[in-house]
Amino acid sequence: MNTFLRFTLASTLGMALPQMALANPTVLQINSSLPDGSFAHVFLTEYEQRVEAALPDQVDVQIFMGNTLGSEEDVLQGLGFGTHHASLSASAVVQINPRAAIFDLPYLFADRAAVQTFAASPAGDMLAEGFAGNGMRLAALWDNGFRVITNSVRPIVTPEDLVGLKIRTPTSRQRVEMFNTLGANATPLSFGEVYSALDQGVVDGQENPAQITESARLYEVQDYMSMSNHVYLPTFLLFGEPFLAGLDPEVSAELLTIAADMAGWTFDWGDATDETVVAELADKIAINAIDFPAFQAAALPLYDSPTFVDTAGADMVTATKAALGIE
Numbered sequence: 001m002n003t004f005l006r007f008t009l010a011s012t013l014g015m016a017l018p019q020m021a022l023a024n025p026t027v028l029q030i031n032s033s034l035p036d037g038s039f040a041h042v043f044l045t046e047y048e049q050r051v052e053a054a055l056p057d058q059v060d061v062q063i064f065m066g067n068t069l070g071s072e073e074d075v076l077q078g079l080g081f082g083t084h085h086a087s088l089s090a091s092a093v094v095q096i097n098p099r100a101a102i103f104d105l106p107y108l109f110a111d112r113a114a115v116q117t118f119a120a121s122p123a124g125d126m127l128a129e130g131f132a133g134n135g136m137r138l139a140a141l142w143d144n145g146f147r148v149i150t151n152s153v154r155p156i157v158t159p160e161d162l163v164g165l166k167i168r169t170p171t172s173r174q175r176v177e178m179f180n181t182l183g184a185n186a187t188p189l190s191f192g193e194v195y196s197a198l199d200q201g202v203v204d205g206q207e208n209p210a211q212i213t214e215s216a217r218l219y220e221v222q223d224y225m226s227m228s229n230h231v232y233l234p235t236f237l238l239f240g241e242p243f244l245a246g247l248d249p250e251v252s253a254e255l256l257t258i259a260a261d262m263a264g265w266t267f268d269w270g271d272a273t274d275e276t277v278v279a280e281l282a283d284k285i286a287i288n289a290i291d292f293p294a295f296q297a298a299a300l301p302l303y304d305s306p307t308f309v310d311t312a313g314a315d316m317v318t319a320t321k322a323a324l325g326i327e
Helices: 003-023 039-054 072-081 091-095 098-104 112-119 122-132 173-181 191-199 210-215 241-245 249-281 292-304 306-312 314-324
Strands: 026-032 059-064 086-089 136-146 148-151 166-169 185-188 205-208 224-226 232-240 286-288
Touching: 026 039, 039 059, 039 086, 039 136, 039 232, 039 249, 072 086, 072 091, 072 136, 072 232, 072 241, 086 091, 091 098, 091 232, 098 122, 098 173, 098 232, 098 306, 098 314, 112 122, 112 136, 112 232, 112 249, 112 314, 122 136, 122 314, 136 210, 136 241, 136 249, 148 210, 166 173, 166 191, 173 185, 173 292, 173 306, 191 205, 205 210, 210 249, 232 241, 232 249, 241 249, 292 306, 306 314
Parallel strands: 026 059, 026 086, 166 185, 166 205, 224 286
Antiparallel strands: 086 232, 136 232, 148 205, 148 224
16 A cells, blocks of 8 residues: 555544544443333433433433333343443332332321432432442432322221221232231232222222322222322432443433432422322312321331331331431
8 A cells, every 4th residue: 555545544544533433422221111101211211311412422322111121120130240231220129229128118208309308318328328239320219109099988088097998909018017007908919900809899999109090090990099198119210330430430420410410300290290190080089188197107116017127227217217307
C-alpha cells in the first residue's frame, strides 16, 4: 500500500471512530415480570425517556416486560453475576434480601408519603445494604400500591368488623397470620379461583389493590370495598454491581440519580391512579374509609411475631418503627 493510501485510510478511520462510538451507546436492559401496559411498563418508559434525554447517544435503555429475559428470580441472581443489567421487581426480592420482608408487616404506612419517609431513613439504608451484599445496587423504591379489602357481608371500618369473615388471601403465611390475628378466617387460594369462590360464597371477601377489583370485575360478586391500605409493597429498581462497574462513573451516577429523582413521580402517579380507579368503581361497589389507628393498634402483636421478625430481622423492624414513629 503506498504512502498516500495509508494516510487516507488512517485519516478516514480517525474521523470515523468518534462517530462509531456515538453509534454504539451502552445498552441498559431492564427486566420486569409484569406485562406491557402495566404500571411497571409506564414507569420504565418514563425512565427510558429521562435517561435518553439526559445521556443522549450514550445509553440505550431497552425494556423487557413479561420476564422475557428469564424468570424474575433468575434475573435477580444474574444481576450479581453480571449476566443481567437491571430489574424492576417486587415480592421476589425477599429471596435475595430478607430485609425486604418488612413490607409484609401490616399498617406500616398510612400513605405514600410515609413510604418516602422510610426510604430516606436509616431503615431505608439498612434495606439497601441488604442488596449490596448480593452484588446489586438499590437505585430507588418506586410505587406499586396498597391492598384493600372487599367483601359481600358488611363494610369493614374497625377490626371488629372482620371477625368471622372468610377472607381469601394469597398463599403467604404472613398474610394468613395477619388476617387471623385481626379476627378473620384467612382462606389461602390461588388468584385464579377467587372470582368463583366469591360468587359461590366459599369465601366472603378478598384483599388486593383496588385496581384488581376493577380489572378482575370483582365488583360483580362483592358489595363493599373498604380502603384498608393494610399492606404496601413497592417495586425495587435494582442494578447489578458488575454492570455499573463497567460504566463511566459519570454515566452510572446519572442513571442512579435519575432513578432516585423519579421516585416521587411514581408515587404521585399511584395516588392519581388510585383516585381514578376508585371514581370508576363508585357506582359499582360501596366504598368506605377505615379507622386506620384502630387497625394499626390491632396489628401491633404481629410486629413481635417470629413469622415476620425472623424473616426481616429484629433490627430492621425496630429501625422501621422508629422511622415511622410507631410505638
